[in-house]
Amino acid sequence: MSDALQDILVTPAEMAAIDQDAARSGIDSFSLMRSAGMAVSAAALRLFPAARRFAVLCGPGNNGGDGYVAAAALARCGANVVVFALGDPAMLKGDAAHARNACTLETGAIAAYEPQSGDVVVDALFGAGLSRDLPDEARTIVERVNESGLPVLAVDLPSGIDGHSGEVRGASFIAAHTVTFMAAKPGHLLMPGRARTGTLEVFDIGIPARLVTARSGDLRVNTPAIWKRHAACLDPGTHKYKRGHLAVLSGGQMSTGATRLSAAAGLRAGAGLVTLASPADALGVNASHLTAVMLKEIRNAADLADWLKDKRLNAFVLGPGFGVGKKARDFTLMLCDRALVLDADGMTSFQQGRKELFEVIAASGGEVVLTPHEGEFARLFSEIAADGALSKIEKAQAAAKLSHAVIVYKGPDTVIAAPSGRAVVNANAPPWLATAGSGDVLAGIIGAHLAQGMPAFEAAAAAVWRHGETAIRAGRTATAETLVENIPPLA
Ligand SMILES: NC(=O)C1=CN([C@@H]2O[C@H](COP(=O)(O)OP(=O)(O)OC[C@H]3O[C@@H](n4cnc5c(N)ncnc54)[C@H](OP(=O)(O)O)[C@@H]3O)[C@@H](O)[C@H]2O)[C@H](O)CC1
Numbered sequence: 265m266s267d268a269l270q271d272i273l274v275t276p277a278e279m280a281a282i283d284q285d286a287a288r289s290g291i292d293s294f295s296l297m298r299s300a301g302m303a304v305s306a307a308a309l310r311l312f313p314a315a316r317r318f319a320v321l322c323g324p325g326n327n328g329g330d331g332y333v334a335a336a337a338l339a340r341c342g343a344n345v346v347v348f349a350l351g352d353p354a355m356l357k358g359d360a361a362h363a364r365n366a367c368t369l370e371t372g373a374i375a376a377y378e379p380q381s382g383d384v385v386v387d388a389l390f391g392a393g394l395s396r397d398l399p400d401e402a403r404t405i406v407e408r409v410n411e412s413g414l415p416v417l418a419v420d421l422p423s424g425i426d427g428h429s430g431e432v433r434g435a436s437f438i439a440a441h442t443v444t445f446m447a448a449k450p451g452h453l454l455m456p457g458r459a460r461t462g463t464l465e466v467f468d469i470g471i472p473a474r475l476v477t478a479r480s481g482d483l484r485v486n487t488p489a490i491w492k493r494h495a496a497c498l499d500p501g502t503h504k505y506k507r508g509h510l511a512v513l514s515g516g517q518m519s520t521g522a523t524r525l526s527a528a529a530g531l532r533a534g535a536g537l538v539t540l541a542s543p544a545d546a547l548g549v550n551a552s553h554l555t556a557v558m559l560k561e562i563r564n565a566a567d568l569a570d571w572l573k574d575k576r577l578n579a580f581v582l583g584p585g586f587g588v589g590k591k592a593r594d595f596t597l598m599l600c601d602r603a604l605v606l607d608a609d610g611m612t613s614f615q616q617g618r619k620e621l622f623e624v625i626a627a628s629g630g631e632v633v634l635t636p637h638e639g640e641f642a643r644l645f646s647e648i649a650a651d652g653a654l655s656k657i658e659k660a661q662a663a664a665k666l667s668h669a670v671i672v673y674k675g676p677d678t679v680i681a682a683p684s685g686r687a688v689v690n691a692n693a694p695p696w697l698a699t700a701g702s703g704d705v706l707a708g709i710i711g712a713h714l715a716q717g718m719p720a721f722e723a724a725a726a727a728v729w730r731h732g733e734t735a736i737r738a739g740r741t742a743t744a745e746t747l748v749e750n751i752p753p754l755a
């Protein structure tokens with residue numbers, strides 16, 4: 265696989281355009297289908313050497329064509345293969361018809377397939393061309409196979425998964441392994457598609473990388489390649505102020521834990537100095553819990569304005585445990601010209617009045633990162649959240665454009681999007697990262713990256729990735745405290 269294609273995500277519509285470009289450039293489209301089908305048969309033999317029988321389920325388009333190629337190749341290798349078609353195979357066109365004609369195996373009607381112990385199901389019903397909910401006949405088979413617990417090897421996408429959004433269209437197979445072609449699709453990474461894709465294999469069927477990159481947008485999987493050149497903040501000549509001064513704004517005395525988690529995470533993640541800015545009533549409780557993190561009394565906007573004269577204070581986290589209301593709004597608007605992570609209560613405080621926030625962000629030229637989980641996203645961007653035609657990626661992109669901020673749309677499939685439309689989908693977070701206080705830790709890591717001078721998009725993408733690595737290191741019993749202890753070095 266070409267390096268240029270390693271991390272890119274290509275939508276089904278872009279992939280269709282790439283196919284056409286490949287045909288125009290003189291590449292024989294049937295040779296692509298042959299490569300695709302051969303890759304599927306190779307994966308089937310490699311992953312399921314003990315299969316008693318391969319049941320290849322072929323659909324009405326080119327995904328089905330890949331299935332006929334794979335079935336014929338498996339049979340040539342001596343495997344026991346049965347083939348079932350959705351719809352009348354005589355209606356197949358073009359390459360799929362060619363593939364079917366070249367496959368001498370008898371083809372049964374899909375309704376006749378009875379799952380048997382020892383079967384491996386090769387799912388070639390629908391791939392990139394799925395345009396609506398699965399028809400009833402396909403749905404019945406999907407449900408029968410899913411109930412049987414038989415392993416499913418999906419061609420391109422598990423049938424029923426929308427490659428654009430990862431949504432389930434009526435029903436879908438739950439694959440053990442998926443073989444896709446040239447590049448991963450958003451539906452492989454976005455939930456629930458991610459959970460139904462199994463392990464993902466991206467196979468190069470021979471389309472030149474330049475044709476793929478020419479059509480693909482600015483959408484990537486979140487890997488260190490995205491941000492590592494911005495992470496060179498640890499040069500040997502540095503001192504603590506060069507590594508930035510992060511300030512975390514604490515809530516009142518009954519809700520200080522969240523901000524201490526953010527502050528501790530910020531320090532561990534590499535900010536040179538971290539100060540917890542605390543209201544008077546919380547000074548005592550904060551002081552009794554802090555050592556390396558410093559403490560500063562900030563009672564009101566006047567105190568904050570005075571403190572902000574220190575230009576070395578270059579990044580802020582506001583929101584965890586802060587409380588919803590006017591104080592959060594006033595403080596936030598004062599911080600938008602610096603680097604700011606606006607999390608939790610900070611965002612919720614603008615549920616009414618977001619226009620002012622977005623205008624101030626646009627006008628002030630700071631680096632603002634908003635970190636909504638699904639509920640917070642729905643509160644702050646209700647009309648975007650309600651648009652069923654948009655994928656999670658497109659929702660994050662629309663929110664970034666509207667707010668002029670970098671959006672970290674959190675979840676098992678966190679999407680980071682910039683106002684320019686640039687976006688990455690994160691893929692390294694284990695399920696146990698969803699633990700109380702985990703978001704506070706993430707906010708602190710983003711703050712530390714901002715304090716060290718990383719641009720907001722890279723700071724956020726690197727933090728989300730590092731947060732995932734942290735959880736892997738902390739293990740399945742992770743708590744927010746052990747997450748902080750396990751934040752790995754960035755570079
Ligand atoms: N470069 C590559 O990646 C290559 C990919 N290949 C394989 O080709 C498929 C995409 O093939 P395509 O024919 O475009 O699409 P599908 O096979 O997924 O399905 C399309 C057919 O199904 C009909 N359709 C769509 N949704 C439904 C539905 N819910 N119910 C019934 N029928 C449906 C659709 O017809 P329309 O009615 O919508 O017009 C099509 O007939 C890709 O996934 C790869 O597996 C190539 O083999 C090699 C190059």
Ligand SMILES: [K+]
Binds near residue numbers: 327387391419420
């Ligand atoms: K499929």
